[in-house]
Amino acid sequence: MTVRRTVVVRPWPAFSMRLSVRTAVVCAVLVLVATAAAGPISFVALVAPRIAARLTRAPGIALIPAALTGALSLLVGDFLAVRLLSPTRLPVGVVTVSLGGAYFAWLLAKQARA
Structure with missing residues (x-):
């Protein structure tokens, strides 16, 4: 019962x-x-949809590819944060901001030339 x-x-x-x-x-x-x-991993939310749109060439922002791209970028960022300077560990936010900043700089330079 x-x-x-x-x-x-x-x-x-x-x-x-x-x-x-x-x-x-x-x-x-x-x-x-x-x-x-x-940690502050804010660039993932800005970069992942743009990368996903470039990879899928979809007319709008697709949610599933953007989520998978964000997850993959965090996974790669965490792997690099752990393995880059092996005895010490970098915060994941430092790596993701560095990668996101480099991507945005490249994107701005490409749009400035066009």
Whole structure:
């Protein structure tokens, strides 16, 4: 015999407001922890869709190729961060920003010539 438990959501405005504030605080804390653990790898979000668009030659930005390109660039960045200077370890953010910056510099130079 199993007992089923159900969650009852009451339509009170004060309850829903407290729930949404709690949810927002929990989400903010989770983002803070993820950023602290992973480091600032912001260039991946900028570079991955552009590289994916160049590789797939799709008319718009395809989500799956951009996600796979971002995952691959992080994997390569992490591998280089661990193996580049073997006794010491570089942060992944340093490698991804370096690779992303080099790609953006190349892209800007190519667009300036065109």
